[in-house]
Each structure stands twice: as C-alpha cells, then as structure tokens.
Amino acid sequence: MKTVPFDLFAPPRSRSAPGAAADNPLSVGDLALRTREVVESHLRPVWVRGEITDFKRHRNGHWYFCLRDRVAQIRCVVWSGDQHRMPAPPDDGMQVVVFGHMTVYTARADLQLKVTRIDAEGDGLWRKAMELTLAKLRREGLLDESRKRAIPRFPRVVAVVTSPDGAALRDIVVVMRKRNLGARLVLCPVKVQGDSAAGEIAAALRRLTRWGKADVVIVGRGGGGKEDLWAFNDERVARAVAACPVPVISAVGHDTVRGGGSRVRFARRGKKGVVAGATRPIGCADGEDSVRAPSSHEARALCSAIIHAHRRQEKGVTWHVGRATQRAEPASDSFPRLRSGAR
Numbered sequence: 001m002k003t004v005p006f007d008l009f010a011p012p013r014s015r016s017a018p019g020a021a022a023d024n025p026l027s028v029g030d031l032a033l034r035t036r037e038v039v040e041s042h043l044r045p046v047w048v049r050g051e052i053t054d055f056k057r058h059r060n061g062h063w064y065f066c067l068r069d070r071v072a073q074i075r076c077v078v079w080s081g082d083q084h085r086m087p088a089p090p091d092d093g094m095q096v097v098v099f100g101h102m103t104v105y106t107a108r109a110d111l112q113l114k115v116t117r118i119d120a121e122g123d124g125l126w127r128k129a130m131e132l133t134l135a136k137l138r139r140e141g142l143l144d145e146s147r148k149r150a151i152p153r154f155p156r157v158v159a160v161v162t163s164p165d166g167a168a169l170r171d172i173v174v175v176m177r178k179r180n181l182g183a184r185l186v187l188c189p190v191k192v193q194g195d196s197a198a199g200e201i202a203a204a205l206r207r208l209t210r211w212g213k214a215d216v217v218i219v220g221r222g223g224g225g226k227e228d229l230w231a232f233n234d235e236r237v238a239r240a241v242a243a244c245p246v247p248v249i250s251a252v253g254h255d256t257v258r259g260g261g262s263r264v265r266f267a268r269r270g271k272k273g274v275v276a277g278a279t280r281p282i283g284c285a286d287g288e289d290s291v292r293a294p295s296s297h298e299a300r301a302l303c304s305a306i307i308h309a310h311r312r313q314e315k316g317v318t319w320h321v322g323r324a325t326q327r328a329e330p331a332s333d334s335f336p337r338l339r340s341g342a343r
Contacts, residue, residue: 029106036104039111045101048074048113052090063089067098067113075112076100082116084195087230088129095121126226133235142242149247155215157184161204164189168220168251186214191231192221198234205240205248217244220251229253 019026026034050067057063061080066073076098078086090096100115118125137143158176162168164187176185188204191197201219208214219232219241231237232252241248 028109032104032106032109035109036106039102039104043102045099045116047097047099049095049097050074052092052094052096055090055092057089065090065092067096075110076115077105077112078115078118085116086118087125088132090118090120090125091128094125096125097121126230130233133233133238136235137238142238147242151247151249152215155183157186157214159186159188159208159214159217161188161190161201161208161217161219162221162251163192166192166222168192168222172218172220172251193224193228193231197231198236201231202234202236202240205237205244208246209244212245214246216246217248218251219248221253223253 016024018024018030048067050069050073053066053068053073055063055065061083063078063083065076067076068074083089097119098113098115099117100113103112103114104110105112120126134143141147160169160172162172169187173185176183188208190200190204192201205217205219208217219237221229221232223229229252232250
C-alpha cells in the first residue's frame, strides 16, 4: 500500500479559486495574463478614428503612438512585421482611421491597440510615401530628364510587363496588331497588385535586361484605387526602370496620378491603347520623313505580307522563353512570354 506524506505543521490549503481569497492570491504576472486573455477573447478587431500623437519609431523597428479624440486617448503599437501594409509612417496631428484589436502589454499591464492597418484622411500617407521616395530618387539623379530615352520608331521586339489575365494586355495586343504587325510582343507575366507585385515587376524588368532582345518595354495594368496601383510606385520598381537599358513606357491606370516609377526615365505614360500605338507610327503623321506612300504594286505586296504575318501570328508562330529553360519554345498563345530563369 502506497503512503502519502503528510505535514502536521503545514497551514491548511485553501479550497478557493486563485485570487478569490487572501490565502490564495494571484501574482501580478498572472493577473496581467488573465486580463490579456479576457480582452483578446471578448473584443473583436475594430476600426477606430482619431488623431495621431506622440509617434515614436523604436530601435527595434516597431511604431508606438497614441490615438486620441476630445474625450479619451489610447496607446497603439504597430509591429514591424505589419508595416509593409502601410505606405508610410504617420505624422503627429494626422487624422487617421486604424484597424486593430485590443490587447494588454503584460510587462506593465497596459491596455493598447495592436494596429495592422492605417488609413489617413485624404491622400495623407500615400502622398507622404510618394514624396519620400521621389526625394530619395531625385537626390540620386534618377529623375533627371537626361536619363529618358527616345522610343525607337520601328521596334522589332516589344516586351510587356503586366498580368497575363488583365484587360491591359488585351488592349495592348489589339492595338499592336492594328498598328505594328511587324513587331513581336513578349510577355513577362507578373502580379500587378498585392504584397508580392512590386518585387515581381522589378524582377521582370531585370530579366528583360539580362535577356537583352527587347527594343522597348511597356509596364502597365488597368485602373484601380491607390492600393491597387501602389506596386508601380515602389522604389524597387523605380530602380529597375532606371537600370533598364531600353526605353520603358508606363501604361499604369489612368492619367491622373504620376508615381515614382512613372517618373524614372519612363519615356511616355498614359492609357494602354495610346502607349501601344506610340511604339510605332503608321506610315504617316509621326513618320512622314521616313515613310512614303506605296505604289499599287507595293501596296498589293504589302497587303499580302500583312495577311501572311497575321495568319502566322494567329497560329502562334512566335516564341516562349520558358521558366526552366533557356531555349525558345513555340508559344501556346499569340504572343511569347519571358519567365524567370530566362537569359
């Protein structure tokens, strides 16, 4: 039979729950942990409007500030891992709407709002982020007009950096078929919005630089909100444009906002049909000094050549540069693609 040790001189044990009686108290740490559990489990994430005050960027990369209105204020924190969702840090006095959930900093038992998104009224944060990027690029001389290159009059290869599923690509293909049947279109498929979009666009421009066969590059997507278009304002995209040895045409959104990428040696920007048409004139207005009206014999030959080229294009007699190979492969669609891994 197993014996259980028993101390006759030990004080009697309390049968109450921890913290419910003086002989069974909670520690300060336990109380802070329990408070955090209650707050986090009972309060859902919320949107809160207020004014930024006491903004501090800690050496560990986190942001700390207070959000206040006329009757109260609350401490807020933005962890460094969540800052990629925000275009720029806010300024004191800025009116914002933040999204986050309440928690407790257990070391001091401080109630605070853990923020994962900040939207400033108007274009506050977006404008600040753009100004910071442009100032940095301007100091390095990347916005100088002398860096811009003229668009070649008769390009042989036009590379397009955009989504393979977007309307922008279809618009460019339609216009190029109408105005420039002699040029090859090479597609660099990328995401055009989201966290990974800017990195993919910059990587596509670097691939085209290594490939070295494009005469002009079109970078674009359709319209959208500020967040949808923001990838094209990323500093990485601007630097990739600056490093590209051939002219780069911006066809991003509409003509209302010029971003950092659009200012770094982009030869021209605007709607997709306009920029696609800009890559080559039709024997006419912009090219009168080098293009003359054909004779009837030349016109028949030219029409025959155009029809033949169009049929070849429809059959997919263009080329892929595959993701895992360096050799050219027949395209499955009517224009080629340049994927990662190509040289």
